[in-house]
Amino acid sequence: MTLALHNTLTRAVEPFQPFAPPRVTLYTCGPTVWNYAHLGNFRTFLFEDLLRRHLESSGYEVFHIMNLTDVDDRTIKAAAAAGTSLAEHTEPYTQAFFEDCAYLRIRPAHLYPRATQEVPAMIALVERLLAKGVAYRSEDGSVYFAIEKFPTYGRLSRLDRRELKIGARVASDEYAKDDPRDFALWKKATPEDDAVGAGWDAPFGRGRPGWHLECSAMSLQAIHARFGVETLDLHAGGVDLIFPHHEDEIAQSEAATGQPFARCWLHGEFLNVRGTKMSKRFGNFLTARDLREQGVDAAAVRLLFWQTHYRQPLDFNDAALDGAREGVKRLGECHARLHAAAGTGRGDGPLVALARTLEHDVAAALDDDLSAPRALAALFEFVRVANRELDHGASGAEGGGAAALAALERVMTVLDVLPSPPTVDPALASWVEERLAAREKARKAKDFAAADRIRAELKARGVDLDDTPAGTKWRHARPGP
RNA sequence: GGCGCCGUAGCCAAGUGGUAAGGCAGAGGUCUGCAAAACCUCUAUUCGUCGGUUCGAUUCCGACCGGCGCCUCCA
Known part of the structure; x- marks a missing residue:
């Protein structure tokens, strides 16, 4: 079995071929820490978590980088509105993001570069581009990338260069660009920027990094320092980043290095609410902490998301979440039964074959462009048959319970949808x-x-x-809605 | 206007040129003091509509209807 992934560059599912296996360099666009990330953001981060875990489960050694955007228009505006510095404003949201990731069982990246702490790398990249003549200093004090110097611009998004203007929003700084389609690498610092501490001195003028610049600079710096390369194996994000963000990352990175920026681009679809994308702008959002406060087990969120392929839109609603909560419960019951029946022997009963089938089918499903829905189908098939065998007395060593339990737990290192252990109040327990x-x-x-x-x-x-025959067991009922 | 996505049972959704995975919900049954859990059976003659290609299409092509996304700083 080999992994195949949908590459946005070619719009096709292709065999995954990292540059230097088993090493895989993975860069995922992280949150802008101007506020709490919402569940739509986390759908993308969870799809990336599935990717990461499946790669690792398949034997790859993943080096995962996720940036934290702690300087941009929104963070500056929010800090100014709150009357604090940029750093004071973003720090709590950065911590909240890590808490939310932990709640959702997202494996931490190996590196979380923060834009404000990597400005030297960004300045160096801008200088590299200026030296190559693909960037220019504008009269307004900013530095722009000249897309006419990059002939393949638009390859990722498949936006015809001649059509970019039509219907597009008109940027206020358009007059300062040679070409309206050029994008800012470095934005001249305004008094508002400096007021919140969002200005840095650079040879080409005091300013702050453009959004796209940070990802290129930080990812290239990270992999160059460690592996001596300037090409990522995988770069992932939400579909809304294809243009302009990733298109611009490609332009500035490849213009600077002369190397492909990423071998494969992955993009996750939106989380919708009644057909419309979840977004702060529309006010139809829910945060991870909202769910946590409602007592929703993160396993249910993961299961819900795995039910839909990452490249399909997913409509979020309470009924669907409730369904996932029931599914998680069922998985937990089966896991507990297997745990009780596992015994110590090996055995070669029907559960041994079932265990093999589970691992094979889940891996095959995920190898096929991370088809989590099919992986779940295999998982629930396993649950049904395992329960049936246990009902029929195929327990313990002779039934291969240990093998089934081990297989289930190995699959769970990737899907991770078993219910969280309940927290028990000792006083309640004794009563x-x-x-x-x-x-x-x-x-x-x-x-x-x-x-x-x-x-x-x-x-x-x-x-x-x-x-039960072994006595009465008790547990906390599912937290109410 | 350009680029692109979606429309499969009450709900969430897989999937394939050869006759519809899985989960939730629902009905009946087994088990149980009763429950719960679990298991068994049932629940889309049909995959937005209309055409076309084909021996055969939900799957390919076209048109249409409906919903949505991106088009310079949104995951």
């Missing part, structure tokens, strides 16, 4: 144990009315009971 003992006594005495009263009493405190 529950006491009531359970009373109920057990009533059941032994065939006083089922009393037993049911106790069940109802526990239910009222959010505790569900499960009578």
